Amino acid sequence: MRVSRKRDIAPYVFLAPAFLIFALFSYFPFLKTILMSATITNSGGEMKKFVGFRNYLDLFTSAEFVSTLAVTGKFMAMVFVPTLVFGMIMALLTERRNGPVSVLSEVLFSLPMAVASASAAIVWRMVFNPASGVLNYILGTNINWLADKNWALFSVAMVTVWLQVGFTFIFLVTALRGVQPEVKESAMIDGANAWNIFWKIKLPLISPTLFFVVFFNMTLSFQSFGQIRLLTQGGPGTSTTVLVYQLYQEAFMNKRYGSSAAMSVVLFLIMLAVTLFQIRLERKGVFYN
Amino acid sequence: MTNVVSQTNVVSRGGGRASVPGDMGVSGGTRVPTAIGVPASARASVGLSIPAGSHIPGNANIPGDSRVSDDSNVPMDSRAPAGSHIPVVSRGGGRASVPASARVSAVAHVPIAARVSAAGAGVRRIAAGGRAYNIAARVLKATVSAAIGLLVAAPILYGLSMSLMRDADIMAFPPKIFPIHATLENYFNVVRTVPIFRFIGNSIVVSVSVCLLQLLTCSMAAYAFVFLKFRGRRTLFVAALATILIPGDATIISNFLTVTRLGMADTFTALIVPFATSATGIFLIRQFYMSVPKELKEAALIDGCGDFHFFVKILLPISAPVLGALAVFAIISTWNQYMWPLLITNTPENRTVQIGISMLQFSDGIVYGLVNAGCMLVLIPSITFFVICRKKMVDSLITGSVKG
Incomplete structure (x- = not known):
């Protein structure tokens, strides 16, 4: 008992x-x-008046918010494609362990994982400096990376790629190492070269990880904040104002918490959609063992 | 992580033994099951659908000492395109050539291309013909690796170099890469400008507290989910994992308002308590507990051990590896937090490192040397910690797969 x-x-x-x-x-x-999100608040954040869907209507009819969504989408794409390509190259380079060389590479490749967005923004800021930064010097260009409307988003995306590539590398290299050596051996015996083995064997075999990494990068970049706040403050204009940054501005600068809450809900719904889409795709299209 | 492999995919249907990616860190990590002799089937029977965030990559297993190098591009006379046989699932086949390494592999249930009969001969031919090629490829690979590695580390090294330069040298054109007139003055200036050691101390207190609380709350919850039977177990587990779907950014405003109204703004409590548990952590530890044989608990109960006693005296000690993984992850992500501490703290006494150093940037225009010196003071501890605990970090990532 x-x-x-x-x-x-x-x-x-x-x-x-x-x-x-x-x-x-x-x-x-x-x-x-x-x-x-269905109310209007005072500057202290107390809910004062119920307005139903008005905040949402206002959002989706404002050019600014629509532009924010577009910038966010563009930013995510600008981040995950290069991250995936670089991460894959790094993973292929270190896939085969050969003593200290690969350990050292692993450490270096995954180093940005330990770096905060704020710290990254600080060290990258000088790289982008138009007058005496190394980037313009190396490329022989004269671009005002962070203040030029056409380059600001690209620059912030570059920092974000750098911040995220370590995670991607780790996932990919772990998956690649999980591919059975026997599979590769047999393929090689059948006359496959490294190129074929990569496309026809390794890639299908690690496709679950690949999908995961794509979505992981998308969600991670979706939540980028520190580097944007410290490097461009969403500007010039609204060229680097992503959803999380606008949400922050709306709440803590404009003190419009209701509208900002509506943005939060939109943010949640987008993430949810991405996640459900991911689960769907995984069930269907990905090659599992 | 061992047990995770079994639930990721079909890899270990049946008796498939979970395998551990060696060097990449998981090895030391959670290989405990072998130590306490869990029957393989116990681990293979994990069947759970986790929300997307927590998908675990692949069927990690060690390529071991495969005799054919992956990069050898030796032309072979066989015309058959490699892909044509793949994937042919030959369940149960191909165990023969598993490298006799200590780590077990889930070979049996992984698709293996149909083997050609001349396997042995082919391997030998490759080994002989491709040696020179191999060396060249290896050198090339090492060079490319070094170049990319340097490129990745370059921003940090550049920041370090700038932190040792005089401002005149930083602004010089063409840009200087190395501090020719190296000086520690920037560091002294940081100490003079902001209470940097206070920030570092704050961050240590906050990170360690978050870490300890997470270890406690997550392992307790995981214990209930694995070792106790109660009504609503499944529902509560799903409810816990559902929090992964709610992005922190979506609740940050509401949390900010609540914490402010409770008068907790600008306190350590506000920095610590909201992060005192994590669904990822619960999941991570749960995965480990599921590999612990139920007999262990039964035996303990027979010996008159209660739940609490069993949890503290027996379970926690053998969970050290998984707890370590969670700890490293919690510490690094708390150390790197930016948005929440930015909103919730407003006096230097309670600022954490990331906010502290970005204050330098906004102080009086931008003094690059100063800002970079501050940044290095904050970055070097976290990088050192990361390099030392890299394996643990990777371990928790691979299993938990959600940041923050």
Whole structure:
């Protein structure tokens, strides 16, 4: 009897701390954000007036928000494609372990994983400096990377690629090493060259990881904030204003929490859509063992 | 991570033994199951669909000492295109040539191209003919690796170099790469301008607290999910994982307002408590617990051990590797936090490192040497920590797969 009573309560005791935190800082704010998105707030963030979907209507009819969504999409694409290509090259280079060389490469390739967006922004800032930065010097160009409307997004994306390529590399190299050597051997015996082996064998075999990495990079870049705030503040104009940055501006500079909450909900829905799409694709198209 | 392999895909249907990617870190990590002799089937029976965020890449296994190098491009006379046989799933085949390394591999259930009968001969031919080629390829590969590695590290090295330069040298044209007139003056200036050691101390306190709290809350929750039976177990587990779907940025405003209204703004509590648990962490530890044989608990119960006692005295000690992985991840991501501490702190007493150093940037125009020196003071500890604990970090990433 005693034992069974104890068993009744024990699980909830073990779960309580984690769920208390979830309730306070995930579930509650999530619901509150949804509620707040349907209201107008005062500058202190108190909900004053219920307005239904008006915040959303305002958002989607404002040219600024539509441009923000476009910039966000462009930014994600500008980040994940190069990240994937570079990550794959790095992974192929270190796939085969050969002692200290590959260990050293692994360390160097994954180094940016330890770097915060704020620190990255600081070291990259000088690289971009138009007058005495190394980038213009090496390329022989005269581009004002962070202040030119045509280049600012590209520059911020470059920093983001650098920040994310380490993660991508780690996932890809782990997957590549998981490919059975026997598979490659047999293919080689059948006359395949490295190029064919990569496209016809390794790539299909690691396709689950590949898909994962694409979505991982998209979600990660979607949430970029530090580098944008510190390098361009969303400018020039709105050329680098991504969703998270506009959300931040709306809440903490314009003090329009209702509208900012609506943006949060849009952000959540986009992430949800991406995730569901990912699950869908994985079920269908990816080659699993 | 061992047990994860089994649930990722079909790899270990049946008795497939989970394998561990060697060097890439998982090895030391969570290989405990072998140490405590878990039957392979126990691990293979993990069947759970996790939300997208937490997908785990591939069937990691070690290429071991494969005799044919992947890069040898030896022309062979066989006309058959390689791809044509792939994928032919020959379940159960091909165990023969598993490298006799200590790590087990899930060979049996991975598709293996139909083997040509002349396998042995072919391998030998490649080995003889491709040796010179191999060496050349290897040298080329090492060179390219070094170049890319240098490129990746370049921004950091450049920042380090600038932190040692005088401002005149930084602004010189053509740009100087090395500090010719090396000086530590920038570092002294940082110390004079902002309470950098205070920031570092704050960040250490916050990171370590977040880490310890996460270890506690996550391992407790994971214990309930694995070792205890109760109503609503499945629902609660899904509810926990659902928090992964709610991006931090989507709740940050509401959290900010709540914390401010509670009068907790600009306190350590506000910096720590919201991150005191993590669904990824729960998932990570749960995966490990599932590899622990249930008999262990039964035996403990027979010996008169309660749940709490079993958890603290027996389970936690053998969980050290997975807890370590989670700890490293928690510390680095907390150290690197930017947006939340930016919103929630506003006095130097409570600022954390990333905010502290970006304050330098906005102080009086931009003094590059100064800013970079501050940045290095913050970056060097985290990079050192990362290099030392890289394997653990990778380990938690591969299993948890969600940042933050």
